[in-house]
Amino acid sequence: MIQALPGLNGEGRWDIPARLNMARQCLAGDPDALAVIDLTGPMRRDVSVAALDDMVDGIARALMARVKAGDRVGVLLSQSPWCVASHLAIWKIGAISVPLFKLFKHDALASRVGDSGVEIVLTDVEGASLLGDLAEPWLAEDIGIAGPQVPFADTCPEDPAVLIYTSGTTGTPKGALHGHRILTGHLPGVAISHDYLGQDGDCLWTPADWAWIGGLFDVAMPALALGVPVVAARMAKFDVNECARIIAAGDVRNVFFPPTALRMLKAQGATIDGLRSVASGGEPLGAQMLAWGRDALGVQINEFYGQTECNMVASSCGAAFDARAGCIGKPVPGFEIAVLDGDTPTQSEGDVAVKRGAASMMLRYWNRPEETAAKYRGDWMLTGDRGIWEGDFLRFVGREDDVITSSGYRIGPAEIEDCLLTHPAVATVGVVGKPDALRTEVVKAYVVVKKGAQVAAPELQAWVKERLASYSYPREIEFLDALPMTVTGKVIRRELKARAMVEGAG
Known part of the structure; x- marks a missing residue:
């Protein structure tokens, strides 16, 4: 039976006050309580709520001289106390934070900085070198923290x-704009996915970067809001031994492992003792992985489901019910999910949709009214996924779009295609996901070279790595004489996808 959950009233409806500021939610705990366990340096450093509050105020004071409510401010920081302090400071003054990822290269950063209108980015020395002249870098750690308290902006949900x-x-990445209610919207699902997070001794960590919604709002901010210490640690690449070290050094009891991390742990025969909960999301897990989790981790792996536009809408909960292999859990209280056939809910396979009014649902896409409108069908927000009900469990069938899921990252093929087309030797290109046992999918590019030109796959791979993100380069490139095209000259990705599916099964 589901217990009382944070973010909801006694009737299971959203409990959202008329005035709400996320920074206040995260800093409302006992000032002496442990907020962040910092393992990014040579020694463990414990950061209290009061110390984090001082860091937030220091950044907020500096920003107030240049930033007003509604302005966008970038945050280009890996897991660290300064990362959460930067977001909290931006929210505290009523501005809008824009998470940016350290693995982004120039073009990927440029598209997001340019589209959002960011002029200032809170970062570190490494991040400043990545930014170049795209925006003004402010080194968060160098901002003084001494001074008067900064009042919380009087914001509403x-x-x-x-x-x-x-x-x-299609096109460049879209910005999903969220209000101050997004954190409240995550709390029930985060609590459920960790068998009621907030028990004595709970301590939360994920290897996922805090630049993504999964790191920022499935782990870092909910932990602060629920009074659970969050561990900040960096891994350049996922490493099983380092993962075990972090869990031991940080007294971690609750982990969000992306599916690829679980597969790597399983492949290396890893076992981890002392965990109270393990959550996973982004890709469905199978029966073998769930069975392995019980043996090697000592817990039921709780799968959850959502997306950047509306997250944490369904989840399993080992403390309440047994997981069902191939399903992504049950609807989280507060969310109404339907499988639609056209505009009508159905028990057959259909479009997975979430009803308007969910607290974690975006306000809109940034500066994209047409794409915002296309995301909705009446009172329902379309996820772009296909599903089917099995009783009150939701089974994920597949994606309707061509987004590639690789190592937990959602990768848009259009951005990679656009990047490859800037290479002087490339005439046309189509990018799809090819099935892969470890990463779920790998990025594969089918390339047609310009007449008389010559280019090798490593050169094109390096071209993408240098401009987008190191995880999104095509691991496989196949050169063709021609691509399947529509009469209007568009690449028919579904034919390339079918080809890649056959290759992946071979």
Whole structure:
């Protein structure tokens, strides 16, 4: 039976006050309580709520001289106390934070900085070198923290607070604009996915970067809001031994492992003792992985489901019910999910949709009214996924779009295609996901070279790595004489996808 959950009233409806500021939610705990366990340096450093509050005020004071309510401010920082302090400071003054990822290269950063209108980015020395002249870098750690307290902006739940970019199948990544209610919207699902997070001794960590909604709002901010210490640690690449070290050094009891991390742990025969909960989301897990989790981790792996536009809408909960292999859990209280056939809910396979009014649902896409309108069908927000009900469990069938899921990242093929087309030797290109046992999918590019030109796959791979993100380059490139095209000259990705599916099964 589902217990009382944070973010909801006694009737299971959203409990959202008329005035709401996310920074206040995260800093409302006991000042002496532990907020962040910092493992990014050579020694563990414990940061209290009071110390984090001082860091937030220091950044907020500096920003107030240049930034007003509604302005966008970038945050280009890996897991660290300064990362959460930067977001909190931006929200505290009523501005909008824009998470940016350290693995982004120039073009990927440029598209997000340019689209959002960011002029200032809170970062570190490494991030400043990545930014170049795209925006003004402010080194967060160098901002003084001494000074008077900064008042919380008098914001409401619908006031914009965070702009998170998500990859799509066409054009550049879209910014999903969220209000101050987004954190409240995550609390029930985060609590459920960790078997009622907030028990004595709970401590939360994820190897996922805090630049993504999964790191920022499935882990870092909910932990602060629920009074659970969050561990900040960096891994350049996921490493099983380092993962075990972090869990031991940080006294971690609750982990969000992306599916690829679980597969790597399983492949290396890893076992981890002392965990109370493990959550996973982004890709469905199978029966073998769930069975392995019980043996090697000592817990039921709780799968959850959502997307940048509306997250944490369904989840399993080992403390309440047994998981069902192939399903992504049950609807989280507060959310109404339907599988639609056209405009009508159905028990057959259909479009997975979430009803308007969910607290974690975006306000809109940034500066994209037509794409915002296309995301909705009446009172329902379309996820772009296909599903089917099995009783009150939701089974994920597949995506309707061409977004590639690789190592937990959602990768838009259009951005990679656009990048490859800037290479002087490339005439046309089509990018799809090819099935892969470890990463779920790998990025594969089918390339037609210009007449008389010559280019090798490593050169094109390096071209993408240098401009987008190191995780989104095509791991496989196949050169063709021609691509399947529509009469209007568009690449028919579904034919390339079918070809890649056959290759992946071979």
